[in-house]
Amino acid sequence: MSRKQITGIGPAPRTGGDDSGCPILHVDMDAFFASVELLERPELRGLPVIVGSPAGRGVVLSATYEARARGVHSAMPMSRARRLCPQATIIPPSHGKYAEVSRGVMEIFHAITPLVEPIASDEAFLDVAGARRRLGSPAEIAAGIRAEVLERYGITCSVGVAGSKFIAKLASKQCKPDGMLVVPPDDVVAFLHPLPVSALWGVGERTEQSLVRLGIRTVGDLARVPVSTLQRELGQAVGGHLAALAWGRDERPVTAHVPDKSIGNEETFAADVDDPDVIRRELLRLSERVAARMRKAGHVGRTVSVKLRRADFSTISRSRTLKEPTDVAQEIYATACELFQAAGLERVRLRLVGVRMEGLRPADSASRQLSLGERETGWREAEQAMDRAVRRFGPDAVLPASLVRGRLDEMEA
């Protein structure tokens, strides 16, 4: 589901090469959401298919290679995709289905090594150094994964095999779809330097523009520029990072458990909204969702952050750090409302609002102090009771009164 397009000038994909210095695998499912949909709609095989919301202000989530051949790609506005490829079948996304296949695929990975680092529902890094004696060389393990994913789920994936995460990821992209590419350490520079700078992880549209202004178009160009120049132009961290990547230096290990740093939800309205009551109702709905997710994950958080996007797409965020961490929707909502009011956008047309909690830590590590006058049993217990009701009776079992009111309004409208 990568959204970068390497229009490129890299070497032709190979599957050979010495894989002894290549313990890192990057497995990337091909056109994942679209491939899962085709399992239920086999008559659409070989045709352009786009997964994305057919109405409203959506973007393309996934597209088959037949649609990509007509210029459609992920993150493209649906309206544009429809114009480019009017004959495409459009399928609204079913995230539950993709999550189920994703879980199964990750299970295949975990049977090979505990060192699995998922990056998204459709891709992961694996460190297979410890599995060699049991399962063979990295390239053999990669071939086995591809065969098993195809056999069990009927979908293809591509695998990059290399000595580092960064090269493995580029390799999987280069051999898509349904391929495998081994890049031995000795071949890294030759593999890397002809690629456009935009192929590098961390080089998006803006950074690419900055680099092109400096006359830097390929990774090889980048490698020849002094680090100090890159740091002056792009900042200390980014400049240093790219200079290392340009020579294939990437020491980051495969990390199986990366803790969550924030949890948030946001929503784009079907039409822009300037009614503060509607905004506040949305803030409540989002606060409820965020708090429920935090309780489910066993997290509390200290910083409440609100995101507001105006009709012209300009975006502001406001945040406040609380004295004590919380997982209580009513506390998050109260803070979100204060931040919204302080932002002074109460009569401005907004297209999106979001609520996010940062500074997460495990709920059981937080010794919560009751503030003066706070009741010992209150919102937290009420919301935990709501969690239990939702688990038993479904997501609409319990709602705050103002959201019920909002729903009735929608039904009447």
Add this chain to the structure above:
DNA sequence: TCTGGGGTCCTTTCACCC
């Protein structure tokens, strides 16, 4: 062409403390 929703990380600015 008109831009979703979930995130992470970096940079800059500012307040505050010592």
Add this chain to the structure above:
DNA sequence: TCTGGGGTGAAAGGACCC
């Protein structure tokens, strides 16, 4: 008393990823 600077944490914005 005034000024300065380093360190730190919070806030805001933005680039980037899938």
